[in-house]
Amino acid sequence: MRKKGIALLLILLLAGLVFVWLSLDRWIENGLESAGEAIVGAKVEIDGFDLDLVNLSAGWQRLQLTDPNNTMQNMVETDKAALKLHSAALLRGRVMIDELTLEGVRSGSPRETDGALPQKESRKKSDDPSILEKVRDRLKKEAANLPVMQFDPQAFQKKLNVDSLVAAANLKTPERLDSVLAETQSAAEKWRAFATDFHPDDRIKAIRDELAGIDVQKMNNLPELISTLEKLKTARESFQSLQKEVQDASVAVQTDLSRLNGYKEAFPLWIDEDLAQIRRMARMPDLSARGIGKQLFGPALLSKIDQVIRYVQIARGLAIRKNESPKKNKPDRTGKTIEFPDRLGWPKFLIRGVSLSGMTNSDKDQPGLLLEGQGQGITSQPRIYGKPTFIRLAGKNEDGRSLQFRALLDHTTEMISDSLELKITNVALADLQFPSNDTGPIRIVKTNAGLAGKAWIGNEKIHMNLRLDLNNLVFDFKGIDPGNRIMVTAQDILKTVNHLQFSVQLSGRPDALGIDVHSNLDNLISDKLNMMVSRTLEASQQKIRAELTRIGNEKVPHVQSALTAFQNESVGPILGYGKQVDDIQSMLNDKIKAAEGKQQGDPTGRLRGLLELIKKKS
Amino acid sequence: MFVIKLLSKIVGVLRSGDTPNQIAWGFAVGTILGMTPFGLCSLLLWILLVFLHINLTSAILGFFLYKLIASILAPLFHMVGYDLLVQIPFLIPLWTSLYNAPIAPLTQFNQTVAMGSRAIAVVLFGPHFFLFRWIVRRYRETWEAAIQKWKIVQLVKGSRLVRAYVKIRDWGG
Numbered sequence: 001m002r003k004k005g006i007a008l009l010l011i012l013l014l015a016g017l018v019f020v021w022l023s024l025d026r027w028i029e030n031g032l033e034s035a036g037e038a039i040v041g042a043k044v045e046i047d048g049f050d051l052d053l054v055n056l057s058a059g060w061q062r063l064q065l066t067d068p069n070n071t072m073q074n075m076v077e078t079d080k081a082a083l084k085l086h087s088a089a090l091l092r093g094r095v096m097i098d099e100l101t102l103e104g105v106r107s108g109s110p111r112e113t114d115g116a117l118p119q120k121e122s123r124k125k126s127d128d129p130s131i132l133e134k135v136r137d138r139l140k141k142e143a144a145n146l147p148v149m150q151f152d153p154q155a156f157q158k159k160l161n162v163d164s165l166v167a168a169a170n171l172k173t174p175e176r177l178d179s180v181l182a183e184t185q186s187a188a189e190k191w192r193a194f195a196t197d198f199h200p201d202d203r204i205k206a207i208r209d210e211l212a213g214i215d216v217q218k219m220n221n222l223p224e225l226i227s228t229l230e231k232l233k234t235a236r237e238s239f240q241s242l243q244k245e246v247q248d249a250s251v252a253v254q255t256d257l258s259r260l261n262g263y264k265e266a267f268p269l270w271i272d273e274d275l276a277q278i279r280r281m282a283r284m285p286d287l288s289a290r291g292i293g294k295q296l297f298g299p300a301l302l303s304k305i306d307q308v309i310r311y312v313q314i315a316r317g318l319a320i321r322k323n324e325s326p327k328k329n330k331p332d333r334t335g336k337t338i339e340f341p342d343r344l345g346w347p348k349f350l351i352r353g354v355s356l357s358g359m360t361n362s363d364k365d366q367p368g369l370l371l372e373g374q375g376q377g378i379t380s381q382p383r384i385y386g387k388p389t390f391i392r393l394a395g396k397n398e399d400g401r402s403l404q405f406r407a408l409l410d411h412t413t414e415m416i417s418d419s420l421e422l423k424i425t426n427v428a429l430a431d432l433q434f435p436s437n438d439t440g441p442i443r444i445v446k447t448n449a450g451l452a453g454k455a456w457i458g459n460e461k462i463h464m465n466l467r468l469d470l471n472n473l474v475f476d477f478k479g480i481d482p483g484n485r486i487m488v489t490a491q492d493i494l495k496t497v498n499h500l501q502f503s504v505q506l507s508g509r510p511d512a513l514g515i516d517v518h519s520n521l522d523n524l525i526s527d528k529l530n531m532m533v534s535r536t537l538e539a540s541q542q543k544i545r546a547e548l549t550r551i552g553n554e555k556v557p558h559v560q561s562a563l564t565a566f567q568n569e570s571v572g573p574i575l576g577y578g579k580q581v582d583d584i585q586s587m588l589n590d591k592i593k594a595a596e597g598k599q600q601g602d603p604t605g606r607l608r609g610l611l612e613l614i615k616k617k618s
Numbered sequence: 619m620f621v622i623k624l625l626s627k628i629v630g631v632l633r634s635g636d637t638p639n640q641i642a643w644g645f646a647v648g649t650i651l652g653m654t655p656f657g658l659c660s661l662l663l664w665i666l667l668v669f670l671h672i673n674l675t676s677a678i679l680g681f682f683l684y685k686l687i688a689s690i691l692a693p694l695f696h697m698v699g700y701d702l703l704v705q706i707p708f709l710i711p712l713w714t715s716l717y718n719a720p721i722a723p724l725t726q727f728n729q730t731v732a733m734g735s736r737a738i739a740v741v742l743f744g745p746h747f748f749l750f751r752w753i754v755r756r757y758r759e760t761w762e763a764a765i766q767k768w769k770i771v772q773l774v775k776g777s778r779l780v781r782a783y784v785k786i787r788d789w790g791g
Contacts, residue, residue, distance in 0.1 A: 333692050
C-alpha cells in the first residue's frame with residue numbers, strides 16, 4: 001500500500017516538475033513584464049525568455065518598453081540579452097546578476113500594437129509623490145500660467161497713439177489747476193469775511209482829525225506845551241495800533257496772492273511731470289527679455305523638459321527601486337516580513353554590471369549614432385549594496401555627431417544625490433515649431449542642434465540647467481499674422497540670425513521652483529520693440545505736450561479770473577488802507593518835527609525831555 | 619454526506635490496523651502542516667510523511683482540521699512570530715545568521731505569521747501526539763463497545779444510505 005503511494009507521489013512530483021519546467025519561462029517572463037509595467041506605466045513586452053537552471057543563466061530575444069507619452073512607439077527596445085545569475089545569492093533568496101549584456105538597444109522604434117495599459121492597470125499615483133512628480137506638476141502649472149502668445153496689435157497701436165495715451169493717463173495738471181481754483185475761491189471767501197469786520201476808515205479819519213487839531217505854535221507856556229505833547233502821544237499810540245493791524249492784513253493777503261499766483265510758474269513743470277508719466281506708461285513690461293523667451297519658447301521647452309524628467313523618473317525607477325511600502329491590509333492577518341542585517345552586502349535584486357550596444361535611430365538601415373554603454377550597481381536596495389548606481393552611454397560618428405550621458409544615482413544614505421549629465425552635438429533636426437507644437441507660426445525647417453544639460457536631484461531639491469544650441473537655421477514664416485507686431489519683429493530678427501540659443505534653468509524646491517527660460521532672441525526682440533515705442537513717443541512728444549497744455553489751458557482762465565476777482569475785491573482795498581496809514585505817518589512825523597523846532601526856545605529843557613520821551617515811545 | 623464520510627473516516631482511523639503511535643504521529647504531523655503556510659518546510663514534511671511508515675489518513679485529518687483553525691488564529695501567529703523575531707534580543711543573532719545563510723531565507727522564517735505558526739505547531743506537536751494516542755487507545759479499549767451500542771449509531775448504521783456507502787467503499791476490498 002505504502003509502496004503504491006510512494007510511486008504515485010513520485011509520479012505526481014515528476015509531472016509537477018515537468019509542468020514547472022515547461023511553464024517557468026513563461027511565469028518569469030510574465031512576472032518581469034508586470035514588474036516593468038508597474039515602473040514604466042505602459043506595456044513592457046519580453047519575447048523568447050529562456051531560463052537555464054543548470055547553468056543559472058537567462059536571456060531573451062527581444063524587449064520592448066513602451067513610451068508612456070506615446071504608446072505607439074517604444075521608449076527602449078533591445079534585441080538579444082544574456083545574463084548570468086549568482087547561484088549563492090539565489091540560495092539566499094536574492095536575485096543577483098553579475099553581468100547583463102544587451103544588444104541592439106534603440107529608442108523611438110514604432111510599435112505594431114498600442115502599448116497603453118488598460119485604465120485599471122495603469123500605475124496609480126503614489127500618496128507621497130516623489131520630488132520629480134512634484135517638479136512635473138509644477139512645470140505643468142507653469143506652462144499653463146504662461147502668458148498666451150496672442151499679441152494684440154490694437155493694444156500695441158493704442159500704446160503708440162497720443163490721444164489714447166493721454167486719455168488713458170492719470171493726468172495731474174488738470175487736477176492741480178482745479179486745486180488752485182478751489183484755493184483761490186477759498187482765500188477770496190476768507191478775505192471777504194475778514195473785510196466784514198475790518199473797517200479802519202473811521203479810525204483813520206479820527207486819527208487824521210486829531211492830528212489836524214494839534215497846533216504846535218500855541219505851545220507858549222508849560223501847560224500848553226504839556227497838553228499838546230499829550231495829544232501827540234495819544235495820536236501816536238492810536239496810529240501805531242492801526243498801523244500794525246493794516247500791515248498784518250496786507251502781508252497776509254499779499255502772501256496768499258503770491259502763493260496762488262505761483263501756479264503760473266508751476267504749470268509747465270506739471271505738464272513735464274504728466275509727460276514723464278505717459279512715457280513710463282508707454283513702456284511695455286511684458287516685453288522684458290525673460291518675458292519674450294518664456295512666451296515664445298516656454299511651452300515647447302517646458303513640455304520637452306517634462307518629457308526628460310519623465311524619462312529620468314523611469315530610469316530612476318528601473319535602476320533603483322524603493323523598498324516596497326508596507327501593504328495596506330492589517331498586518332496581524334497577513335503578517336510582516338522582518339529584515340535583518342545583511343552581512344554579505346547582497347540586496348534582494350542587483351545587476352552588478354550591464355553592457356549595452358545600440359543605436360540612436362530605430363531604423364536598422366539608418367542606425368544614426370552607434371552607442372555603447374555600461375551600468376553598474378542597479379539595485380532594489382542601494383543602502384545594503386552600499387555603492388551608487390552608475391550609468392554611462394556614449395556614441396560618436398565621423399560626421400561630428402556625438403552623444404554622452406552619465407548618471408550617478410546615489411541612494412546609499414538618507415540624503416539622496418542624483419547627478420545626471422547629457423551632451424549631444426551636431427544632431428540634425430527638422431520641422432520644429434514655436435511657440436506651440438501645433439500652431440506655432442515660426443517653423444524651423446532644418447537645423448543642427450546641440451544639447452547640454454546637467455541636473456542634480458536631491459531629496460527635496462532639484463537643480464537643472466539645459467542649453468540648446470541651434471545652428472545653420474532654415475526658417476519658414478508662412479503662418480505669421482502680419483498684424484502681430486511681436487511675431488513680425490521676431491521674423492525680421494530671425495531672418496538675420498544663424499544661431500539660436502535657449503537655456504532653461506530649474507532650481508529649488510518643487511513648491512517654490514524657480515523656472516527661467518532665456519534665449520539670445522530675448523534682448524534683440526525686446527530692444528527692437530521698445531525702440532519702436534520710444535521713437536514714436538519721441539516723435540509725438542510735442543504733440544503730447546501741446547495736448548496737455550490745451551487741456552491745462554481750458555482751466556487756466558477760470559483760475560485767472562478767480563485770482564483777479566480776489567485781487568480786486570480783497571487785496572486792493574487792504575493795500576489801499578496801507579497807503580492811508582502811510583499818509584498819517586507823514587502827518588505825525590511833521591507834527592513831531594514842528595514840536596522839536598518849538599522846543600529850541602525852552603529855557604528849562606523840560607520841553608525837550610518830554611519830546612524825547614514821545615520820540616522814544618514812537 | 620460529508621459529515622458521515624468524515625465520521626466514517628475518523629472511526630476508520632481509530633479502528634485501523636495501524637498502531638496508536640503511527641496514528642498519533644500522523645495526526646501530529648498533519649497539525650503542523652495545517653497550521654503552517656505552504657513552503658519549503660511543509661514540502662519536506664509531506665515527503666517525509668509519504669516515506670515514513672505513519673498513518674496518512676490521520677495526517678490529512680489533522681491537516682484539514684488545523685487549516686480551518688489556522689485562518690482564525692492568524693493574528694495570534696503574527697503576534698507570536700513578531701515577538702520571536704523582534705522582541706527577544708538573544709534570538710536576533712540566530713535570525714541574522716539564518717538570514718545570511720543559504721536556503722534558510724527561502725523558508726520564509728522571517729515572516730511573522732510563518733514563524734508564529736511554526737513555533738506554535740512545534741510547541742503543540744507533543745501534546746497533539748500524546749492526546750491523540752490516548753484517544754486511540756481509549757477508543758479501542760473502552761469506548762468502541764459502548765459507542766456501538768448508542769441508539770444513534772445503530773440508527774446510522776442501519777440506514778440505507780450508510781449501507782450503500784459501505785458497500786461502495788468495500789468494493790475494492
